[in-house]
Amino acid sequence: MKALVIIPTYNESDNIKKAIQLVFKSAKNIDVLVVDDNSPDKTANVVKAIMKKDKRVNLIERKAKKGLGTAYIAGFKFALKRNYDRILEMDADLSHDPSEIPNFLKASEEADVVIGSRYLNGVNVVHWPLRRLILSYGANIYSRVITGMPLHDTTSGFKCFRREVLEAVDLDAVHSGGYSFQIEMNFRAWCKGFRLKEIPIIFVDRTLGQSKMNFSIMVEAAKVVWKLKYQQLSGKLE
Numbered sequence: 337m338k339a340l341v342i343i344p345t346y347n348e349s350d351n352i353k354k355a356i357q358l359v360f361k362s363a364k365n366i367d368v369l370v371v372d373d374n375s376p377d378k379t380a381n382v383v384k385a386i387m388k389k390d391k392r393v394n395l396i397e398r399k400a401k402k403g404l405g406t407a408y409i410a411g412f413k414f415a416l417k418r419n420y421d422r423i424l425e426m427d428a429d430l431s432h433d434p435s436e437i438p439n440f441l442k443a444s445e446e447a448d449v450v451i452g453s454r455y456l457n458g459v460n461v462v463h464w465p466l467r468r469l470i471l472s473y474g475a476n477i478y479s480r481v482i483t484g485m486p487l488h489d490t491t492s493g494f495k496c497f498r499r500e501v502l503e504a505v506d507l508d509a510v511h512s513g514g515y516s517f518q519i520e521m522n523f524r525a526w527c528k529g530f531r532l533k534e535i536p537i538i539f540v541d542r543t544l545g546q547s548k549m550n551f552s553i554m555v556e557a558a559k560v561v562w563k564l565k566y567q568q569l570s571g572k573l574e
Contacts, residue, residue: 339366339441342406342411350429350484351379356386356393358434359426363441369394370416371407373471398471402510404493405517409510412502424496431540432494440496447533448501449525453492454539465494479519482561485526487534491515491557494537501525502505516560523564
């Protein structure tokens with residue numbers, strides 16, 4: 337089984353080397369793809385230096401900051417073209433623990449989309465301000481109620497797809513960014529009858545670099561769930 341971990345980056349030069357090292361430490365037969373949005377801190381140069389020594393590392397350089405959603409779509413297409421069996425999403429800032437990757441791969445034997453849930457067994461988030469935790473937890477309840485998806489954490493960015501899911505979903509029809517991208521991918525897979533499974537993770541907020549979270553991302557997510565539900569009910573979900 338060939339697995340690929342996709343890591344989008346923007347100004348992650350302080351974190352990316354360690355993140356890649358920990359991915360390779362976690363599992364065998366696994367590659368890494370970094371999708372960098374022209375980071376001013378030269379994250380891509382750090383990745384290129386690693387690539388000279390390790391053929392398991394790949395890089396897509398984009399000319400501008402195009403957002404999380406399009407970064408993952410580019411990564412998904414890269415993975416499908418190269419026949420990877422499992423495709424994982426992971427943050428570069430080490431808020432996702434790469435040592436959990438084997439748990440995702442094992443769970444993917446019985447599920448099509450495996451989601452690392454911060455809220456499956458209570459609240460497992462470390463170093464978040466109370467306001468951000470309340471917003472995130474509330475947003476997930478909101479998303480679950482409107483979409484009907486049986487998930488505790490619809491916005492998690494630590495997950496694993498079987499390639500069949502990405503082949504079935506019309507990737508060019510996915511236009512969401514940020515947290516709403518995670519909701520949309522889950523929803524499209526769920527509506528196509530794929531099996532979604534949550535596994536518990538502990539999310540530890542970044543210690544280096546700056547968070548990409550902002551209010552506009554939350555507003556977008558709030559709108560997207562209604563759009564997706566409307567498309568589902570009207571038969572327009574591609």
